[in-house]
Amino acid sequence: MLNERSLSPQQDCEDCPIRHRAVCARCETDELRKLEEIKFYRRFEAGSHVIWCGDRMDFVGSVISGIGTLTQTLEDGRTQMVGLLLPSDFIGRPGRDEAAYDVIATTDLVMCCFRKKPFESMLAKTPHIAHRLLEMTLDELDAARDWMIVLGRKSAREKIASLLSIIARRDASLHMRRIEGPLAFDLPLTREAMADYLGLTLETVSRQISALKRDGVIELEGKRHVTVPDMARLMEEAGDDADGGMLV
Amino acid sequence: MLNERSLSPQQDCEDCPIRHRAVCARCETDELRKLEEIKFYRRFEAGSHVIWCGDRMDFVGSVISGIGTLTQTLEDGRTQMVGLLLPSDFIGRPGRDEAAYDVIATTDLVMCCFRKKPFESMLAKTPHIAHRLLEMTLDELDAARDWMIVLGRKSAREKIASLLSIIARRDASLHMRRIEGPLAFDLPLTREAMADYLGLTLETVSRQISALKRDGVIELEGKRHVTVPDMARLMEEAGDDADGGMLV
């Protein structure tokens, strides 16, 4: 594991968003206190691999801060991102030894981890947490399936709008903001990473971002700082019905 | 629910493949006997909806025979299949009330069902089964993510080869056949359904199937009966490395 080191013990679940709390917190129930004893923190530098596909995974954990990606690569080098890892997201699969995908930190990334063995034996004794984990896995499955319609049926412009819409909403909920009025956030991904997520080339991503800017759907400050003046407009561009759908 | 009726009680887990057994069987452990008491069968006619997206789902269950699809539809009519439902696959999500996708029987379909409430309370008391369900959900998540690289990065020809390869292997394992030597099976999907799964148009599907036939990768008898003379060749066309990968 690259660039790993312990963080100060002061950091605890107070800074974990809701979903993270479910597996990390010392809150809610006495049972969860047990987790405190096997919990530790890891930091990964931007660009480093959290885990390589096929490697043995000896920990599970959730993201405290920073952004990561789950990616898959064909022999000829084509790559497809299969998931974004945003604060509060969980990785690690009880019962599996090998990682199914590369997990890469795209920004500096701090994770709250548990060694796999003790986590699993704790799971077996704590149905409440096991149930929570099943729910989280079902959420991920929904998100993965929702992404399929983006990959399979949406145009390049709609794909970009979908991605921006997801990032904007996740960012807003992280900061406990309502999604009315203008939203501003930093793109945590390069154009190339966006392309890998959307099944496009980086040139097409760049062109479509320019087009959305030209059409006033978004505003850009530098390459990465985005302002969305009208979230409803963006979601319309994404091709979703404005109320429902689109997890992650 | 359309076209539903009970089947004879003689039908039981003897005819369920392995994964199905895990939640359906009266075998393995005493705990599982409890399931016998809340189990029932349903049949759905080809073309009918097993469940509509957004509807209340009051049962869970797994497929005994026949083929179904999970599909999602945009307002403008574009549809994307997000999952295939083959014998031994499970649907239903503990803790969720509403179906997230349309589930459609593409052939006559027999399912082994459990009413949701009693199934869930049984789950809570039977960690062994809950754990199995988590594993199955993780399998589905892997399959969904593996499909993303097909949707996002593969050419039309590779997509068709990927789909044929999956169906061939699932069919072979259902009949306990080794995948060496020629494999023959019936396509359970129309060209249009294949297109919806692959993010293509039905014309492109038809053309690529013709091309694979012309190139000797597959043989066709009628429109639906496929023979794969050389599975390794097909998987090469699919762009997978022949050994690993590609679940479902």
Place this chain on the structure above:
DNA sequence: TCCCCCGGTTGATCTGTGTCAATGTAGCAC
């Protein structure tokens, strides 16, 4: 029997996105 409809195939043409290449720009080392 005929006819119609559904699923499928094939052809002609159009277009969105990929590909290749040139250029711009910010940050960092020296």
Place this chain on the structure above:
DNA sequence: GTGCTACATTGACACAGATCAACCGGGGGA
């Protein structure tokens, strides 16, 4: 400051796959 590198933008052109349209063949109903 200069030069270097990584990231991003833009243009010209090619091509895979979409679109539109004609046609085929088999099964079921009248």
